[in-house]
Amino acid sequence: MSPTPHATGAAPGAGQAHCHHGEILQGLFLDAQGRPREGLVTLPMYGLGTRARFLPRPGTPREALSVSPPGRTKALRAAALVLAECCTGAVCGGELHLDGDIPVGLGMGSSTSDVLASIRAVADAHGLHLTQQTVAALAVRAERACDPLMLDGRPVLFAQRDGHVLETLGPALPPAIVVGCTLGGGRPIDTLALPRRTYQEGDVGAYARLRNLLRLAITHQDTALLGYVSTHSARLGQQHLPHPEFPTLLRIAWHSGAVGVQIAHSGNVAGLLFDPAARALPHRLHGCRSALAQAGIPATRTLHLPPTPQEPAWTRTSPKRSAAPTSYASTTASSASASKP
Structure with a gap:
């Protein structure tokens, strides 16, 4: 992981992420090395999503984290991973607040949306710019498998348990x-x-x-x-x-x-x-x-x-540079040469 710091210290941070409408294709596919990998192609959907806000609490240890509503353990785990893996220098604990309108448990990526919004909010609070590869890796660690909602771009075959693109389809x-x-x-x-x-x-x-x-x-x-x-x-x-x-x-x-x-x-x-x-x-x-x-x-x-976003998948809400996703090419460059079975 190679986050790029843009500021020191911490201030309230915000992030958001959209959802999807289930899969167009999901199954077992060969990667560029000919190894079988589970992968999926989601049907993108905008208009519903999760909004996260992270409020640092100076003077508290990094591990002192809470989440509201209670029970969003995957989002809380994601916030802790950002602090542990990406934040350098003096960091503190804080409060993670989530708000969203995605129906839970219908297969629309609500947990990944929670996780991504949380990652972006904590990164934003610390002035970090995280690459899409870094966000995907953190999301997989937080919830074992994640949807490709961090890409916000072209249709891809995504290895949900590995957090990388198997192929950009067009x-x-x-x-x-x-x-x-x-x-x-x-x-x-x-x-x-x-x-x-x-x-x-x-x-x-x-x-x-x-x-x-x-x-x-x-x-x-x-x-x-x-x-x-x-x-x-x-x-x-x-x-x-x-x-x-x-x-x-x-x-x-x-x-x-x-x-x-x-x-x-x-x-x-x-x-x-x-x-x-x-x-x-x-x-x-x-x-x-x-x-x-x-x-x-x-x-x-x-x-x-193709979907027409009703609102940006990521909106900068703080005056400093935010932890918005990097350009799409940064994630797909390594997978552009994926073999076609």
Whole structure:
């Protein structure tokens, strides 16, 4: 880790992070050295997120940390890691305050959002500029696996347990409109209680094919191919976290003219993907929402790909230079040459 200090001492610091809407693709992939790695491609989402504020308490030891609301242990662990690993010179303990509107336990990256906002707030308080690699490494240590929310950029295949990019897939996802919904009655899922995924012989080949197809979908901005990839990834994901509503989602997608479905691989959030250029699109979207309601599956919000941020994923709120993420290239440079299985 190589943080760059921009100020000494500590002052109140702030940070924030957005969330995602589950995965487009998740599975087992080969890295640049041909080793199997778990990886994922998330469906980006703005408008919901976590805001963190860190209030240093001079005269207290570094270990004297508290978090509000209580129980946000991953965020507290992340704050402690920043102080221990990145802050030099005189440091102190402090209070971490979190505020957010991300539904917890639906597979939308709420814990990673908490962790990233906390890392940024503590870094901001100490005038530190942390690279994306450093933030990713801290996030993995804080929660064992993290989503690529710190990148705020192009679609990537991200090794969530290693904290690095396996491949940059292209400049942007194909255009799509996603009708979001929740499965399982919207009940939260404790991801830490889920057994770790196990894979069968031949899974690497199946996921390599989907990886290749997603790369093509992005290159050619092919919405139908994006839907094909996300649907098949969701189908494979049913082996690990089955959803009784999955066949119903497939039927609704077929009858409403959607190009596919996507489901969070560790939660109950899902979506049906539509081509924005499709004929009679308003009719299709209305029919989709009506069918979801009739099936007892609550529709939530409609998303657009590529997403248009409603607000910056990171806003500087202090007068000194903040711990904003570095340029996207700093994270992807080492992975640009990742082998393509």
